[in-house]
Amino acid sequence: MARAKEFDYERTLDKAKRVFWEKGYQATSIQDLVQATGVNRASLYGTFGGKRELFLRSLQQFQCRNDQFVCNVAPGLQPGFDKIRAVFQNAARQTLNDPRGCLLINSVAELSTHDGEVLGLGKGAREQVEAFFSTCLKAARTGGEIARGRDLRSLARFLTNSLFGLRLMAKMQPNRRLVDDIVATTLAALS
Amino acid sequence: MARAKEFDYERTLDKAKRVFWEKGYQATSIQDLVQATGVNRASLYGTFGGKRELFLRSLQQFQCRNDQFVCNVAPGLQPGFDKIRAVFQNAARQTLNDPRGCLLINSVAELSTHDGEVLGLGKGAREQVEAFFSTCLKAARTGGEIARGRDLRSLARFLTNSLFGLRLMAKMQPNRRLVDDIVATTLAALS
DNA sequence: TGTGTTCTGGAACGAGCATTCCAAAATGGA
DNA sequence: TCCATTTTGGAATGCTCGTTCCAGAACACA
Numbered sequence: 001m002a003r004a005k006e007f008d009y010e011r012t013l014d015k016a017k018r019v020f021w022e023k024g025y026q027a028t029s030i031q032d033l034v035q036a037t038g039v040n041r042a043s044l045y046g047t048f049g050g051k052r053e054l055f056l057r058s059l060q061q062f063q064c065r066n067d068q069f070v071c072n073v074a075p076g077l078q079p080g081f082d083k084i085r086a087v088f089q090n091a092a093r094q095t096l097n098d099p100r101g102c103l104l105i106n107s108v109a110e111l112s113t114h115d116g117e118v119l120g121l122g123k124g125a126r127e128q129v130e131a132f133f134s135t136c137l138k139a140a141r142t143g144g145e146i147a148r149g150r151d152l153r154s155l156a157r158f159l160t161n162s163l164f165g166l167r168l169m170a171k172m173q174p175n176r177r178l179v180d181d182i183v184a185t186t187l188a189a190l191s
Numbered sequence: 192m193a194r195a196k197e198f199d200y201e202r203t204l205d206k207a208k209r210v211f212w213e214k215g216y217q218a219t220s221i222q223d224l225v226q227a228t229g230v231n232r233a234s235l236y237g238t239f240g241g242k243r244e245l246f247l248r249s250l251q252q253f254q255c256r257n258d259q260f261v262c263n264v265a266p267g268l269q270p271g272f273d274k275i276r277a278v279f280q281n282a283a284r285q286t287l288n289d290p291r292g293c294l295l296i297n298s299v300a301e302l303s304t305h306d307g308e309v310l311g312l313g314k315g316a317r318e319q320v321e322a323f324f325s326t327c328l329k330a331a332r333t334g335g336e337i338a339r340g341r342d343l344r345s346l347a348r349f350l351t352n353s354l355f356g357l358r359l360m361a362k363m364q365p366n367r368r369l370v371d372d373i374v375a376t377t378l379a380a381l382s
Numbered sequence: 383t384g385t386g387t388t389c390t391g392g393a394a395c396g397a398g399c400a401t402t403c404c405a406a407a408a409t410g411g412a
Numbered sequence: 413t414c415c416a417t418t419t420t421g422g423a424a425t426g427c428t429c430g431t432t433c434c435a436g437a438a439c440a441c442a
Contacts, residue, residue, distance in 0.1 A: 002388035003439045024301050026217030030430060040390055041431085051430065099304060105359065109300030110215050112362045113290060122363045151376075157369055158376035162349075164363075165356030168296065171303045172313045172355075178348055185342075185349035189380035193418035194408045221400060231420055232401085242400065383442100390437070399428070407420070412413100 009047070010061070012037045017058035021103045024110055025055055059121055062103045067125070071132045079139040081146070081190065084159065087132075088183045091166050095179055101170035126160060133159045137190075146190060155190065162186040200238070201252070203228045208249035212294045215301055216246055250312055253294045258316070262323045270330040272337070272381065275350065278323075279374045282357050286370055292361035317351060324350045328381075337381060346381065353377040 015037045019028050030051055034041055048054040074086040100106075108122035133156035140146045146155075166182055206228045210219050221242060225232055239245040265277040291297075299313035324347035331337045337346075357373055 002386075003390085003437080005389070006438095022304070024217065026215065026301075027305075029428075031428085041392080042390065042433085045431070046389075101300070101304075106300045108362050109292070109297045109359070110217075113213070113292075114218075119363075126363055151372075154372040154376045157372040158353075158380075161356040161360065161373045161377075162353060164359055165352040168300070168355055168359060169352065171299050172310075172317055181342075181345040181348040182352045185345045185380070186352075189349075189376070193410070193416075194420085195410090196419070197408095220398075222398085232422080233403085233420065236401070237419075385442080386440095388437105388439085391435100393433090393435105395430105395432075397429080397431105400426100402425075403423090405421100405423105407418105409418085410416100412415080 005043070005047070007037070007039045007043065012039050012044075012047075013054075013057055013061050016054055017062055017103070020055055020058050021062075021100050021106070024106065026110070028055075056117055056121075059103065059107055059118065063121055063125055066102070066104065067128055070129060079136040080143055081136070081140045084133065084136045084140070084190070085187055088163065088166070088187060091163055092179045092183050095166055095170040096174050096176060098170060099174060102164075102167040105164060105167055106171075126164070129163060130156045130160045140190075158189070159186065196234070196238070198228070198230045198234065203230050203235075203238075204245075204248055204252050207245055208253055208294065211246055211249050212253075212291050212297070215297065217301065219246075247308055247312075250295065250298055250309065254312055254316055257293070257295065258319055261320060270327040271334055272327070272331045275324065275327045275331070275381070276378055279354065279357070279378060282354055283370045283374050286357055286361040287365050287367060289361060290365060293355075293358040296355060296358055297362075317355070320354060321347045321351045331381075349380070350377065 016033050019032050019036045023032070028051075030041065030044070033044060033051075033054065037044070039047075044054065048057060070087060070090075073090045074083060077083045077086060095101075104122060104125050107118050112119040112122055134152060137146060137152045137155055137159075141148065141150075141152065146152075162182065166179065169179060169182070207224050210223050210227045214223070219242075221232065221235070224235060224242075224245065228235070230238075235245065239248060261278060261281075264281045265274060268274045268277060286292075295313060295316050298309050303310040303313055325343060328337060328343045328346055328350075332339065332341075332343065337343075353373070357370065360370060360373070
């Protein structure tokens with residue numbers, strides 16, 4: 001056996017993630033990451049491979065935690081209209097409080113044209129959110145909250161699109177009334 | 192008097208814009224711009240000031256042309272529901288055909304956190320689109336296409352959010368059915 | 383305590399970056 | 413034709429980038 005690492009893997013990833021989130025991928029330098037994580041260059045390279053790999057891992061960590069965050073909002077709530085509303089209210093709060101916006105959306109906008117892995121993570125995230133809304137919508141229809149004639153797949157996609165747009169607003173115009181108007185009108189479109 | 196410039200200002204800006212659009216701001220080098228525009232380094236600096244200034248000018252050119260594009264879709268059409276639909280159909284077509292997405296949204300996502308000018312351009316663009324939808328919605332209400340009780344400001348903001356989300360989909364998942372579902376459900380929310 | 387492996391700190395590397403500079407070429411008016 | 417002025421091409425600058433390398437420290441196990 002040999003010497004043990006002096007830093008924690010997930011913790012380091014989390015700190016790196018914050019830098020990428022704050023500055024974007026291209027604008028972040030290895031030096032930034034060394035300073036922010038407190039981990040040496042060589043250890044960073046030895047453990048993660050390089051800047052790109054470290055970024056992709058950060059993005060994966062974000063996706064996992066964010067997905068839990070989106071889908072497990074109000075875990076006491078059963079899937080249904082209330083849960084959809086809770087997710088949107090939560091997103092609205094995030095949008096108003098965090099000017100960094102959504103790391104995944106930022107990354108897709110910056111990199112997905114030339115980076116298939118980032119694109120894949122973006123697609124995956126969108127599909128997960130759509131699936132979550134689909135589940136809620138089915139439950140809502142069963143519970144009589146949504147009319148039988150409506151196309152649930154279209155509705156789920158529509159909600160996903162609005163949610164992503166909302167997250168984009170964090171960087172564009174994080175205004176209370178604006179965000180509330182968007183959320184209210186989006187939810188009203190369901191009934 | 193003295194020697195005349197060998198290149199056209201707007202044309203050069205347009206070529207530079209394409210590079211920024213394709214690669215993003217940070218990933219674009221001066222060398223890329225020199226090659227793409229065919230204009231010499233010194234001339235580029237002498238005319239535009241530097242990379243950042245050139246980028247901002249490109250963004251402004253994009254905003255002007257794109258705004259004309261968004262608001263003047265189907266110029267024969269009077270403001271109203273049909274015009275809103277035309278704008279969404281046009282955006283859907285762009286989204287499906289151009290994987291670069293929207294330069295303004297990309298730039299906001301990449302830079303607005305640390306660049307007030309980019310942020311300002313983003314805000315301005317959003318407000319212009321909202322104002323455009325407001326005009327259309329008012330006309331639509333007058334024409335009886337939209338119920339009197341509805342809050343037009345909220346609807347305009349909602350439409351703007353959906354439209355921006357749609358443009359984001361160009362980079363995420365430019366899928367025909369997906370985009371059609373989003374557009375159809377968004378428009379259905381008006382009636 | 384000795385040994386083999388791994389991690390750590392920091393120097394070093396080559397490449398590429400945005401920007402500046404200058405001599406030469408071009409041009410319109412005197 | 414000559415001059416004043418501007419553009420042009422390309423070399424040069426200083427800096428920062430991502431990455432590699434290595435000597436020595438730290439540690440688990442025999």
